[in-house]
Amino acid sequence: MFEYYNNTLCVQGGWLDEAGIITQNALKVLLYRGKVKKARSGRGLGNYALYVYESLPQRFRNIIEHDLQIDPYKESKTIKFAKYLKFDENASAFFSNYELEDGRYLSEANMEAVKTYTANAEVFYTIRLLHNKITTANPKINKGELWERFTKSIHNLSKEIKKRYPFDLPTNPRALRAKYESCILEKPNKRYPRTGLEGLIHDNYCNNYRLKINDAVGDWLLAMKCLPINFSFYELQQKYLEVRCDHGWPYLAESAIANYLKEPERMRLWMLAGKGEEEYNKKYAHTLSKDKNRLFPNAHWAIDGTKFDVVHFWDTKSKMASVCKINVLIDVYSEKILGYSFSLTENHIDHFIAVRMAVNEAGAKPYHFTYDAQAAHRSKKMQELYDKLIAKGGNHYHHKVGRKSNPIEQLFNRLQQQVIMKRWFSDGQSIKAHQSRSKANMDFIEKNKGALPTYDELQMHWELMVQEWNNNPRSKKSTKSREEFYNETSEHRTDIGVLERASMFWLNETTPKRYYAFGMPLTVAGQDYLYEVYDADGDIDMDFRLKYVQQKLIVSYDPEYLDDYIALYRLNDKNEKVFVAYAQKKRLHVEVPILQEPGEKQRALKDIEVREKEKSRDWEAYNALVERTGISPEKLIDEQNAMIENSEFNAKRAAYATKEENLISDNNSFFNRATR
Template sequence: MDIKQKIENLIGCDPYVKMLHRDFEKEIQIDYEASEYYRKYRLPSGEPLSEKKQIEYLTKAQILNTIVRKTSVRTRLTKAKLWQQISEDINTLDKLRFPHNLPSNPRSLQRVTKKYKTEGYESLVHKGFGNANTRKITQDVGEWLIAMYALPIKMSIPEIHTIYNQRRKEKGWCKISESAIKAFIFTPENEKIWTVGRHGKSVYRADFGHKMKKDKSQWFPNCWWAIDGTKLDWVHYYDNTIKMAAKLKIDPVIDVFSEKILGYSYSETEDHTDHFKAIKMAVNNSHARPYLFTHDRQSAHTSARMQELYKNLVARQGGTTYPHKARRHSNPVEQIFLRFQKQVLNKMWFSDKQSVTSKTHDSRPNMEFISENKHHLKSKEELLAAFEFCVNKWNSMKHPHFEMSRDEVYQQEAPMSESISFSDQIQMFWIEETTPLPYRQDGIRLTVNKKKYLFEVYDNDGKVDTDFRFKNVGAKLIIRYDPQELDNFVQLYKLNSKGEKVFVATAEPKRGHESIPVLMEEGAKALIMQDEAVQDIEYQRDSQKLEEIRKRTGVTPENLIEEQELMIKLGGSAPKYERSIAESESFLDQL
C-alpha cells in the first residue's frame, strides 16, 4: 500500500478532492438574522425550538445562503455539473462542525434551495414538528376546547372529542384527533386556564400559585406559635356495629421554629374549648408568650372570646395575631403535622394511615389486620396516653435542620423573650360570656360545647345563699369560667351604672338530690330538708319586709278596703275636709 492510499484510508477521501471542497466551506458565513429568527421561533404548542434544532436550522440556512450565492454567479460549468459539484461540496462538510440533513441528491438539493429562496427561514422547519395536528387548532377551536374542559362537570378528552365531531361541520372546523386535543389542552399556558374552572381556586393555587420564600434566619423559640385542628388517624373502640371507629380530633399548638408540640386538646369536636385547652397547655409548658400567633378562619377561632384570648396571649411588646390566608400554603402546622403523622402516628398498629381511600397502598391501613385485633383496640381515654407518648417521641427526635432534638432546639437562648406570670394565666384563661344571662329560681344556666350546666351560689357553710338570691334572682349576670373547671365553679359579674364589670359571687354546680331512700347517702336527707327550707325562709323574710314597709307607709290592704267603703258610703260627694277627718280617724284606729 503506497502513502497516498494510507492517507485516503486515514481521512476517508482523496486529499486533493478535499482541498477543492474547502473553498465551499470557507464561503459559509454566519447568518445573525437566521440565528435570531430561530431563537424567537415558537411551535404551534407555544414551545420554543430546542437548542439542537436551532443549530440545525441555522446551519442549513447558512449552507443554503452559500448555495444561493454560488448559483447566482456565472460559471463555465453546466447547470447539472454545478449542482453536482455543490452536492459533493455539501457531502464532504464536517458534520460535527456543520450539523445538517440537507439532501445529498443534486435534484433534491435544488428543490430545497428553490423553496428556501421563496419561503425563507420558515421552509426549513419540519411541518410535523411539534405535532402538525395542533396547527389545525385555530383560536376559536382552541377556546372552545378550553371552555369545555374547564366545565366543573369534568368531561374527559374522548367525551369532548365526540361533541367536537358532532359540531365541527356546522362550525366549519377541521378534523382533529384525540391526541391533538390532549396535546393542546395540556400545554402549560392552557392548563392554567382550565384548572380555574375545572378544579377551583384552591387547586389552581396549589398547582400554579406563586410561592414566596420565608427568611427564617432570625427566628427563635417562641417567635411563632400556630394552632390547627385535624383528624387523628387512629382507630379506637367504639360502641357501634363493628365496635370500632376513628372519630377523634387533635388540636395541636406548635412552636414553628423548633417544631416542638407545646400543647394540644383531644376530643371529638373542634370548638373554642378545644383551642382554649391546647393553648393553656402550651402556656403551662412554656411559661412564655409568642411574638406571633396564627390560626385558621374556623368560626371558633374568630369568635370574640377567642380573639380576646389571642390578643392577651401574644407578647405585649410587638406581639401579633392573625388568621392564615384561606387556601394558601401559609399554615406551618399542616406541614409539620403531616411529617409527625408519617414519622410517628402512622407507625402505631391501630393507625388508619391516610384513610382507606388513599391512592397508594402504603398510605392505606391494613383493615383486615385491625379487624382481627379489634379486641385489643384502646378506648378513647386510653388513646390519650398513647398520643402523649407520641408527642414526647416527636419532640425528642432530631430536628430536620439542626444537629439536635426539637426539645433542645426549643431550649436554645432567644434574642428576645417575654414570660407570662401565674396571675396573667389566671386572667387569660378565664373565658367570659359576651351576653349576660339571667339568674333564675333554680340558678344560672350555661351551655359549653353543647353541654348544659346549671350553677348556684352557696355561702361559706355550703347552704344556698339566700342573701345573694334576694338581690339577684331575675338579674342578668356575666359568667366567667375556666373550661377545665366547669365541674367546680364559675364567677359571676354584673355591670354597674358606668358599664364596668363588678364581681358578684362564685357559683358552683347546682347539687342534685336523690329521691329514692334506699339510694341516699348518709346525710342526704338532712341536706334535702335544708334546701327545701329555702322556700319557706325566703317567703318569711320577704313577708316580714313587706309588713315593715306597710307599717311605715300606711299602705295596707285594710286601708284600701276602708277607703273604698267610705267612697261608696259618701258617694264620692263628701267635702274634702270631711273625707280627710274620716280617713285620719280610720288610720288612727289601726295604731
C-alpha cells in the same frame, strides 16, 4: 446459562450437560456427596435447576473459563432477549389505527413509525416479562443494576434481531426505566408525562393543532372545558364533532384538543373554573418562602386540629372505630409540640386545653400566634384569650381559607409518616393520599381488632408519640432534637408569671346570662352545667338571691374548673365588669333514703326552707311598706265602694226602687258579703 439467584452467581445444570462439562447424573452424585450446592431445583413448569457456580470443583470451572473462554460474571449480566421477543398484534393495531390531528391514521402518514413504536412496545413487554421472572426468583436484587443489564442487553442484540424489531429506545438506564414506567406501568414522570402506549409516539405528530384551531374554535373548547361537568378530552371531541359542521369548523382529533387545552395559559383557566381553587392552588398559586432560621424559640406558635389517624377499640358492631381528634400547638422554630388536647371533639375547649398546656410547658409568651379560620378560634372568648397570650409587640390572626400557609399542616404530614403510621393500628393518611405506604392494612387490623387500644390506652399511646416526636431530630440534616432546638436561649424571651398565668385562662361568656330562681345554667362545649351561689357556711345565699335572681350577669369560667365554680359579674353604668360572687355547682339531692349520704336529708330540708323563708321575708318587707305608706288593697276597696254608695245614680235608683229591691241591694253590700 449463568444468572444471579438470591444474589449468588449460579449456572444451569442442563447447560453443563449440553456443553459436555459434566452430566446430570454426575452432578447429582456430587450433590449427594456435598461437593456442589444447588440453589434451586428444576421442579415446576418452565423451571430449571441452578447450581452455585463457586461450589463447582475447580476442574469444571477451568473448562468453562479457560477451555470455553467464558467469563461467567460477565455472561450473567447479559440477558438473552432474543428468545423472549415476539410480535404483539395489539400494539401493532394500536399504532396503525392511531388517529392524528389532521384526521389521518398513523399508518397512512408514516408506516415506518408504526413499526418502530410497535417494536418499542414489544421490547418493553419483554422487559416486563423478564423483570417479573428475575425479581420473583431474586426479590433482593439491586434494581439499578438490573436496569443496567436490561439496557446493555437490548442494545447488544444482533443486527438481524434489530432488523426484525426496529426499536428506538433510550441508551441510558435511568431514561429507559422512566419511559418504561410511564408507558407500560402508566406512572407519569417529569421526563415522560404522557402515559400508556401513546407515550411512545413522538411529539412531532402532536404539534400541528395551531394550524387548525382559530380563536372561535379555541374559545369554544376552552369554555366547554371550564364547565364544572369536567369533560374528558374524548368527550369534548365528541361534543365538538356534533357542532363543528354548523359553524364550518375543521375536523379535530382528540390529541389536538388535548394539546391545545394543556398549554399553561389555558390549562390554568380550566383548572380554576372547572376543578376548583384547591386544585388550582396546587399547581399555580404563588407562595412565599419563609426564613425559618431567623426565628427563635417562642417566636411563632401555631395551632390546628385534625383527626387522629388510628383505629381503636370502640363499642360498635364492628368493635372498632377511628373517631378521636387531636388539637396540637407547636413552636414553629423547633417544631416541638408544646400543648395538645385529646378528645372526640374539636371546639374552643380543646383549643383552650392545648393553649394552657403550651403556656405551662413554655412559661413564656409567643410573639406571633396563628390558627385556622374555625369559628371556635374566632369567637370573642378565644380572641380575648389570644389577646392576653401574645407578648408585647406581637400579633395573632387566622390563616385565610384555602391557603397552605399554616406551618402546622406541613408538620402533620410528617408527624403521620414518621410517628403515627409506625403504629400497627394506624389507618393511614387522608383519603386523598395516593402512595400505598400511606394506606392502612385494614385486613391485618381487622384480624387483630381484639388487641386494639381502648380510648384511654390510645391517649397514652399519643403521649408517647409526642415524646418520640419531640426527641427526634428536627430534619434529616440535623443531629439536634426538636427539644434541643426549643431549649436554645433567646434574648427575645418574654416570661409569664404564675399569677398572670392563672388569670389568663378565665373565659368570659360573650353575652350576659340570666340568673334564674333555680340557679345559673351554663352550656360549654355541649355539656350542661347548673350553678348556685352559697354563703361562707355553705348555705344558699339569700342576700345574693334577693338582688340578682332574674338579673343578667356576665359568667366567667376556667374550663378546667367547670366542675367546681364560676365567677359572676355585673356591668356598671360605664359598661365595666364588677365582681358579684362565685357560684358553685348546684347541690343535687335524692329522696330515696337508702341512697342518701350522711347529713344529706338535713341539708335538703334546709334548702327547702329557703322558699318559705324568702316568701316570709318578702311579705314582711311588703307589710312594712304598707305601714309606711298607708297604701293597702283594703283601703283601695273601701275607697272604690264608697264611690258607688255615695253616687247620684244610687240615690236616684233607691228613690224609684221597690221595697223588695232595696232589701236585695242591702243584702249584697260588701259588708254583708265579707261577714257571711
